[in-house]
Ligand SMILES: Nc1ncnc2c1ncn2[C@@H]1O[C@H](COP(=O)(O)OP(=O)(O)OP(=O)(O)O)[C@@H](O)[C@H]1O
């Protein structure tokens with residue numbers, strides 16, 4: 001069975017950045033085969049991993065539902081979908097990447113989500129780690145893109161809205177039939193002077209503890225603005241070092 005790490009949080013907080021650094025740590029430093037899943041319809045994980053994505057689950061859904069492909073007579077629809085999903089996975093040396101993509105029209109999310117979930121159930125047998133980068137907000141949690149999760153990372157910015165969103169995600173989690181073994185709160189893009197007192201007091205009254213504080217980082221900014229893969233940042237980059245600490249302690253069962 002895989003150890004599944006998923007990310008949740010408001011848009012633009014730093015989820016994909018953190019997911020990319022986790023994937024680097026798991027594959028390069030722990031040598032673990034990892035399935036990276038971009039479950040955000042506005043796919044960007046491939047970009048930050050430096051991987052070109054040609055086909056997505058949404059494409060497969062559109063092909064099948066809108067009958068844009070002729071499924072061979074010898075193949076059932078389910079078998080064809082399984083085969084097409086396997087083909088859509090980009091295999092890199094150290095990780096594989098599966099991309100959800102954007103299905104056409106809101107009603108189509110259900111079908112594409114089911115395909116993703118079914119595939120993830122199967123992938124549990126093959127990968128020691130699965131890292132799921134989710135879309136912004138809480139929609140995906142309600143739609144249950146994310147199955148049971150060993151570690152949910154709730155990313156939020158050092159702002160009042162950021163803290164409120166993290167608190168709302170926490171409330172929503174309590175109402176969903178998803179098993180989350182552990183959840184941690186990660187403050188992202190923290191300014192050099194630290195979070196304001198007001199933000200700290202909002203966190204205290206929201207009742208959650210921050211496991212990791214990732215500073216706003218110039219090297220990450222430079223990488224992202226030059227369009228290069230974030231996998232290339234220095235191994236002693238402060239944000240990377242913090243992400244490593246967080247994942248190491250989480251997977252070793254420390255609090
Ligand atoms: N610690 C950091 N230092 C500097 N820039 C950062 C940091 N973390 C994230 N960023 C930048 O902030 C922007 C948003 O980050 P990212 O794409 O990781 O967020 P996201 O939560 O995945 O967003 P979305 O919800 O749109 O998918 C990116 O330009 C990214 O490079």
Ligand SMILES: [Mg+2]
Nearest residue numbers: 015016040044
């Ligand atoms: Mg993202």
